[in-house]
């Protein structure tokens with residue numbers, strides 16, 4: 001595979017760079033690296049991030065691989081990655097923390113949504129006018145997502161939902177949500193799930209913020225109490241929710257793995273030049289240089305793995321389980337790189353307050369937020385299970401409950 005730009009890609013890169021130069025300022029070393037999506041307070045940052053998404057959309061770069069009929073560019077996933085690489089050099093708000101979910105929901109609506117409402121939602125969601133959240137995890141169902149207990153009961157042309165979701169990013173701001181719920185508890189757990197879209201402003205939805213260790217409250221508990229949703233909001237067949245959610249999560253993991261890490265490595269090299277070990281710049285220490293080189297090698301590995309995935313997407317093939325490799329390596333890499341920055345900074349690395357900390361506290365804040373990619377979208381261990389079972393063909397994880405009816409499992413299942 002040739003990793004250099006083709007002439008068309010080079011032309012796209014030049015166009016993207018020219019547009020960015022005309023519409024944004026270059027990033028300087030002290031500005032937030034904006035690597036981790038849950039580091040700051042999303043509610044406060046959202047208006048600026050949304051305005052940037054709207055500008056990108058209007059400029060033809062906000063929905064690159066979506067068809068023109070929905071306001072997209074009709075481009076490729078590789079062009080999306082090229083734009084992300086170029087954008088990383090500019091001081092612009094991160095938009096991934098809402099656009100990953102928005103893009104996933106739009107792709108889902110294009111694939112499964114057959115009703116006029118579904119199509120009406122795509123353009124404003126790609127533009128950033130509508131914000132989506134994903135109502136999947138529950139207190140007893142995170143890694144074991146097929147264990148969700150939220151009940152979906154049919155009542156004429158409507159469904160009635162009761163249950164609790166947790167860790168729902170942006171639910172307090174969202175206009176729409178995608179929801180996984182149990183429509184049949186008498187069959188094995190993967191077979192009794194259905195998938196819906198829900199208007200988050202409906203009566204019967206209550207959100208309660210969760211305070212994060214970074215100080216922000218970007219995710220929530222969500223309580224569904226006799227929430228009524230028309231059957232027109234069902235996506236896919238009744239009982240086929242597992243298939244829908246698996247393809248949705250593959251897209252999310254792929255998007256997480258597309259994160260641009262080169263600015264983080266460049267910032268780490270700058271830091272190693274600034275701080276001293278034994279009276280000499282840290283960069284002169286062989287051990288420091290070895291760590292930096294190691295980060296660079298792993299970053300290149302993730303980038304090329306992601307390019308394989310994007311090539312598959314460009315050929316209209318389904319991205320494979322290799323996405324799990326990208327997500328797994330990237331998640332640990334960000335955490336290790338930010339921890340290394342704190343080591344280099346010594347005691348100063350522990351100062352969080354932007355007003356007093358070196359570089360406005362960007363490194364300790366990024367480190368605190370770095371746990372996100374090791375959990376959100378599926379934990380490291382679950383990625384290892386995917387790699388072991390679906391890539392390496394190793395024996396399956398023990399799943400004693402796979403064939404039993406869900407309501408025979410105990411623990412309140414019904």
Ligand SMILES: Cc1cc2nc3c(=O)[nH]c(=O)nc-3n(C[C@H](O)[C@H](O)[C@H](O)COP(=O)(O)OP(=O)(O)OC[C@H]3O[C@@H](n4cnc5c(N)ncnc54)[C@H](O)[C@@H]3O)c2cc1C
Nearest residue numbers: 134135136137142143167168169372375376377378379381
């Ligand atoms: C920042 C952030 C944002 C999130 N946003 C959302 C969101 O918007 N919507 C949403 O629905 N969810 C969201 N989540 C939830 C996320 O998907 C779950 O946290 C994740 O799937 C893990 O589930 P859990 O927290 O229930 O942990 P558990 O599933 O209880 O796992 C606990 C530990 O056990 C390990 N473990 C579990 N099962 C196995 C196994 N079979 N083999 C080996 N190890 C195992 C896990 O790897 C983990 O280390 C978010 C999470 C984070 C951190």
